[in-house]
Amino acid sequence: MKYLKLWGAAAALLWIAVGAHADTSDLSGDWKVMLENSLSRKRITFRIEEKDHRLRGKVFSREYGTQDLDGRREEDGKVFFWWTVSDRAGHRTDSSFRGKLEGEAMVGKGRFFDKSYDFRAERVGDAE
Numbered sequence: 001m002k003y004l005k006l007w008g009a010a011a012a013l014l015w016i017a018v019g020a021h022a023d024t025s026d027l028s029g030d031w032k033v034m035l036e037n038s039l040s041r042k043r044i045t046f047r048i049e050e051k052d053h054r055l056r057g058k059v060f061s062r063e064y065g066t067q068d069l070d071g072r073r074e075e076d077g078k079v080f081f082w083w084t085v086s087d088r089a090g091h092r093t094d095s096s097f098r099g100k101l102e103g104e105a106m107v108g109k110g111r112f113f114d115k116s117y118d119f120r121a122e123r124v125g126d127a128e
Helices: 001-021
Strands: 029-036 041-051 054-061 065-075 078-086 092-102 105-112 116-123
Touching: 029 065, 041 065, 041 116, 054 078, 078 105, 092 116
Parallel strands: none
Antiparallel strands: 029 041, 029 116, 041 054, 054 065, 065 078, 078 092, 092 105, 105 116
C-alpha cells in the first residue's frame, strides 16, 4: 500500500513538473501569424515581450501598419492577445486572439476587423 501511495505521489509530481515546464517557455520574440477564414488569408507579425506572464509588444501589418499589442498568459498554456486597429479612414476596431501553445506554435481563434479567423503563429526570431 505504501508503494502505491508513493508511486501515486511521484506521478502527481511528474504531472505538475511537466505542466509547469510547458508554461515556462518565454514567448518574447517575433512571431509570424497566419490568419485564415473561408474568405481570406492574412499575414501579420507579433513582436512580443513577456514579463511575469504579461505580454506586450507590437503588431505589424502591411495593410494597417504598426499597432500596440497587449496580452497575457492564462492557465494550461493558453494565451490571450488584444489591440486596437485603425484603418486608413481612421475607423478603429478592437481585435483579439485567444489560443494555446502547441509545441513551438500558438494556435486559436480570433477577431480582426469584425471578422472571425483561425490563427497559427510561429516564432521567427528574437525581439530586439
